[in-house]
Amino acid sequence: MTDKGTGLPDYADLPAAAHGGRSAWGLFGADDNLGLVNLMTADRIAAAARLVRRGQVFCLDMPLGSVSPALATFRGAPRHHVLHTPGTAGFDDVYDNFYPQASSQWDSLAHYGYLPDQLYNGATEAQVLAGTRNTIDHWARHGLAGRAVLLDVERAIRAAGRPYDPGGPVAINVEDLELARRQAGVEFAPGDVILLHTGFAAWYVRQPDQVKRRLHGNVIAPGVAHTEAVCEYLWNSHAAAIAADNFAVEVFPADYDPAAHPFGFLHHVLIGLFGMALGELWWLADLAADCTADGVHEMFLVSAPLNAPGGIGSPANAVAIK
Amino acid sequence: MTDKGTGLPDYADLPAAAHGGRSAWGLFGADDNLGLVNLMTADRIAAAARLVRRGQVFCLDMPLGSVSPALATFRGAPRHHVLHTPGTAGFDDVYDNFYPQASSQWDSLAHYGYLPDQLYNGATEAQVLAGTRNTIDHWARHGLAGRAVLLDVERAIRAAGRPYDPGGPVAINVEDLELARRQAGVEFAPGDVILLHTGFAAWYVRQPDQVKRRLHGNVIAPGVAHTEAVCEYLWNSHAAAIAADNFAVEVFPADYDPAAHPFGFLHHVLIGLFGMALGELWWLADLAADCTADGVHEMFLVSAPLNAPGGIGSPANAVAIK
Amino acid sequence: MTDKGTGLPDYADLPAAAHGGRSAWGLFGADDNLGLVNLMTADRIAAAARLVRRGQVFCLDMPLGSVSPALATFRGAPRHHVLHTPGTAGFDDVYDNFYPQASSQWDSLAHYGYLPDQLYNGATEAQVLAGTRNTIDHWARHGLAGRAVLLDVERAIRAAGRPYDPGGPVAINVEDLELARRQAGVEFAPGDVILLHTGFAAWYVRQPDQVKRRLHGNVIAPGVAHTEAVCEYLWNSHAAAIAADNFAVEVFPADYDPAAHPFGFLHHVLIGLFGMALGELWWLADLAADCTADGVHEMFLVSAPLNAPGGIGSPANAVAIK
């Protein structure tokens, strides 16, 4: 029904996973390391490139170091050294403490498993540590490109006359996503990148240091709700990826209680069972403003994640072109 | 004559610089930090996107760490830690010793000055160290996208029946560049990215460790010749960038003798006077093979360099789409 | 009265500092960068060496990485790489994220000022950043050696029949210090290192991970009380240094309220005004047990802090020899 030429089953027809959720393991072959990025086919990329009209490029990466102190406690800002001998013409640089997920970023399929030792498509802890399964280099070699659709949830909720706090733990449910989609005037197509604009990043950068410090290790941010309905909605969209301007795509704080798993924590399901690409802390404010201005919410998106053997995450390295 | 709608003077009409070479300083305004990337205009980007036919994506970044031991002595391979608590489902990672120019990379306009304390457009050492002029974030915010043309110098020289050593110090002169351009069947257009395929990177990765160790700090690689004719040719192409699969775009060893400057070392001229974007150690082998196969040597190129405040270089983060 | 041959005034005769506390600036000359380490004279060191009887050496450094997650949020555990090519006989190693204060450590006189831009003996922020004043290399070149006396506060308080929690915010006041000193049977002598055994480190290493995580950025630990009486007591001891097995010598949480300064936060006074060497997170458990066993609470102490130009802190690199 929602196949749309993908050959993929509807959510309802996916096999149930042992501890909750439904699993896409094996749909792209036993050796697959790409997950839903397989839906970014050449034909769809060529079609998406034709969405470029004006040629305007939007940088979707926040500056390195702009999320500091870290939201996830350990991911401190990069330390940057410029190497230069005074009186010479050359300059070089080097980074230490470079957490590829410290600012705008991709989670590879090696970032989170469904369960310990059970990552997407049956990859094991040992395979991830050896860098042979699910790591970011698989996406880098394939290339991340295609159609993106922007869902401006912040604007849609406000337009509906409801209060909205981009710095609060707003659980965005299916109705909110549909509201934003209808407002955008788009249908989902297979291989899409859903760009979820919650307003969090733009809110964050305006905060004084004391507020940023309070969030250090105690993140509060809007995001999609921890419900099976959200999982079903995202699967049936046949999007390859969802990239948001918030901390973790899903609302935070998340319910880490094991009893609540897997629907209390969507990373387990979206990454570990579906093989969906998650982007976080993307800078969508300028793009969202442009979409509001011209009414066009679909665009061409290209990202070149680090070609990092064994890499778990990567800076987003993403641009949208309208 | 070679204006092609850019409003830029021919090389012969550029003002002479004090110590040799010709200068483009001021052509894009006194405050410009983009250089010839200014030629990547929306119109040209929109036109370049229409070059996408099949939708095939080529990753132009070599794997991180694949140039080891370093060619430039100090730029060692990144140190990569996977952070994982056994028995949990999550994985994270962090890099130290992350030299953004250690593998496929961009030189920002802060990488090399024309002279000490005289960087592109009059930027000073202090401004580069403060991160306010010429650094990589200026390009990241603007976006690097447009038409690329591949010049397969290795194939062109071999096709002409001349010997060619991709591991040797081959000085590629204007005639060689023209030979490759005609073979490609392309004309240069303003804002282009010239992709220079010398065969070095593909040769390098096939070498045993002992050969790689011999190159550590003693680089030998083909590249464009250190001649004013090359400078003139590149300027008059009105390309925004030239990205090669070799160590430094220009042939190595370079003549560092101050008496030979500036035509003994092209970085000073191309970066410091022209404001041209240089890409190095790009992986062009697969793209070049495809161009040979289908005869199409122009394509859409998109790169998202690190949005790194004060950054000197960046991984290439580049894809070509045909 | 308490001069003991040092030529130093009693606390009561020190000049009052502008914002509270009393200042020792200038007592060792305007250019001094050693502070009370000046009291570690050759004569006293030679005398202290004669305290060695059995020749038993006590390592006073906890293992690197044993305080993790960090107590001070940012001081994460070092990242350690072993460099080894399989099949060869050689091994090397390298550390990143090496916070010299992450485990057993010295605070140099550059670690804390009395006020911003007013460090010990009038050193400025700029001088500390330039590495010319008060940094750890001054002590490294001088050498830290002399008599140590162990005050086992934990044992003394318990022996007095009072409850004591080595994981609690116990404010150790002058009476407690005197109790421990009398129990030890020692008098203070100029240039001494006071070893303050609170039991915190031994308690900490026994805690489960969840307790350690709770302390991350929210430290609770016994230590000397934030009172002028403590400052007076320590000054009049004419000790050169005080090294404790707790987080910060002084009790934590400290009262950071500016209104409470300087007696709410002893670092400002002890380091910034007195020029006293503070050691923290030292491993004193084995030494304390030995002192209890043989009744000898004085010993020879030698430490070789990192000879780090511009260094702020250092691993303790300390041994006690009885």
Next chain:
Amino acid sequence: MTDKGTGLPDYADLPAAAHGGRSAWGLFGADDNLGLVNLMTADRIAAAARLVRRGQVFCLDMPLGSVSPALATFRGAPRHHVLHTPGTAGFDDVYDNFYPQASSQWDSLAHYGYLPDQLYNGATEAQVLAGTRNTIDHWARHGLAGRAVLLDVERAIRAAGRPYDPGGPVAINVEDLELARRQAGVEFAPGDVILLHTGFAAWYVRQPDQVKRRLHGNVIAPGVAHTEAVCEYLWNSHAAAIAADNFAVEVFPADYDPAAHPFGFLHHVLIGLFGMALGELWWLADLAADCTADGVHEMFLVSAPLNAPGGIGSPANAVAIK
């Protein structure tokens, strides 16, 4: 004969190792990880402490970063960040690229094996990588303290009227060592630290940058000769350690030809077979000058290497006290 109460056999009575050299494996038990540091017994340490007369402390560590560019190519200078928020009173610091062997240092018994996978006392590659055998923390917990004797080879050879180049590849043989020992007026005693003054470090720090760059990866330095006679001499001394002011204790360049092993490269024998502690790049110039001045060449030596679990090397963290 040369037992001197150690219970150890003479060199001639050590069992021959399979590929040359003689082996001390097993002499201190099958599980030993200390090697000849076992000879640093409490009695000997107590006796050595009595060598302290004046109480003068000599810092034997060169400043961090003073050997730059690295002698061993990869061991670059540490990168040091001072962490400070302007307007506050606190300062902290952190190191990246901290090679513990980049300046004055100890080689642990995990630094070099006799053969691949055959480290001192039968430790395996896997055990070293797991940090369970031979690593530096074993010495840190035991403490390195005892009698040191300074052999001023540079002065002895010059005094004998022979030319001597502290920047040259001078192979110091047994006769030279004996010459220096007799000049010093000392006999070796079990557990000693032999301090070998070649003059290299003092020569090195006086060189201009271009000379230092030439040595980068191409070290030339005086040191003990690659002969079995040297091995025999050092074993029969029953010293626990030999620490030199040169690159590698032994002369460089060394003969790495496998055919020349083991007597072409002493690390294999001294560390891998004997379990002797080697110190390198120590700063002995001031101490040697003092010994010349007062004629006393024996002293108390204390070092507290990093208590680094799994550590291969450590800064020397050493002081001599006379």
